[in-house]
Amino acid sequence: MHSQRTQNRVISSAQLESYETNGYLHVEPFIDAATLADLQAAAAEFVEISRQMVESDKILDLEPGHSAAAPRIRRLNSPVDHHEVFRRFALEGAASELACALLGGPVRYHHSKLNYKWSDGGEEVKWHQDIQFWPHTDFSPLTIGVYLDDVDSSMGPMGVFPGSHTGRLYDQYESSGNWAGSMRSDDVASLDLDQVVWLTGCAGSATVHNCCMIHGSVPNDSKKPRPLLLQTYSRADSYPIANIGANGVTGVMSGTVVGGTSEQTVTIDGRHIVGAPDWSRSGAPTIFGSQHNKG
Numbered sequence: 001m002h003s004q005r006t007q008n009r010v011i012s013s014a015q016l017e018s019y020e021t022n023g024y025l026h027v028e029p030f031i032d033a034a035t036l037a038d039l040q041a042a043a044a045e046f047v048e049i050s051r052q053m054v055e056s057d058k059i060l061d062l063e064p065g066h067s068a069a070a071p072r073i074r075r076l077n078s079p080v081d082h083h084e085v086f087r088r089f090a091l092e093g094a095a096s097e098l099a100c101a102l103l104g105g106p107v108r109y110h111h112s113k114l115n116y117k118w119s120d121g122g123e124e125v126k127w128h129q130d131i132q133f134w135p136h137t138d139f140s141p142l143t144i145g146v147y148l149d150d151v152d153s154s155m156g157p158m159g160v161f162p163g164s165h166t167g168r169l170y171d172q173y174e175s176s177g178n179w180a181g182s183m184r185s186d187d188v189a190s191l192d193l194d195q196v197v198w199l200t201g202c203a204g205s206a207t208v209h210n211c212c213m214i215h216g217s218v219p220n221d222s223k224k225p226r227p228l229l230l231q232t233y234s235r236a237d238s239y240p241i242a243n244i245g246a247n248g249v250t251g252v253m254s255g256t257v258v259g260g261t262s263e264q265t266v267t268i269d270g271r272h273i274v275g276a277p278d279w280s281r282s283g284a285p286t287i288f289g290s291q292h293n294k295g
């Protein structure tokens, strides 16, 4: 495992070690100018589409105050499903290569999003951990973000608490029982905000955070949007657990294995299962079909 890791050309062994210890990484530079230009052009296409819209739909989440003349987009949901450039980048390109390098082999794509965080007050993302939104059979899932513009501290960069990925997993419900999607205020009050690392960086640089990392970002009070393209992967032998959170509704490409193949194995409570093939797209055969048609 280790020799395979040190051979990878995408990140150094020091970067890999830093990710594993701290639960986050900032890779700068990450993508080349041509890839960045393609991603920026694809992101701009959705800004043009949004000019025809007066309210959010399943693809584009608009901020209050959005108009044709002055678009304000909060998020493009599942860019991988809506533009070939985003699909290629996440499933064949640099993002998937970085995920494979960090996780040490083939990886399973889970979901993607593009947070535009518009200028002049684009919304904050409160402190939260991701794993509660889409639990998996292990804690390998990580999210790779790529800034599509230069991001300084006035633009609401991603903030992380180094090392928090190995700590407590917080209850992200309100005390009323409603899902909040963020930590409770008394839990936030217990954090030492001096520990936050704000990941400012140039266009085309990448952020990485583990699914248990406490992270968030403040409003964007600058004059420019802060587009951050995010894509999430797990190890190939890690699986989203159905019927909890967003699992099952993360887009048609969710579950795609990149950088190799899946052996369909999973270890639970120390017991190793060699599972059946993935029938989520084709539909499951009956046990009779499987037992009588073996090759």
Ligand SMILES: O=C(O)CCC(=O)C(=O)O
Pocket: 115, 117, 125, 156, 157, 158, 159, 215, 216, 217, 228
């Ligand atoms: O856009 C950001 O600053 C943070 C994104 C994030 O944590 C999320 O969308 O879950």
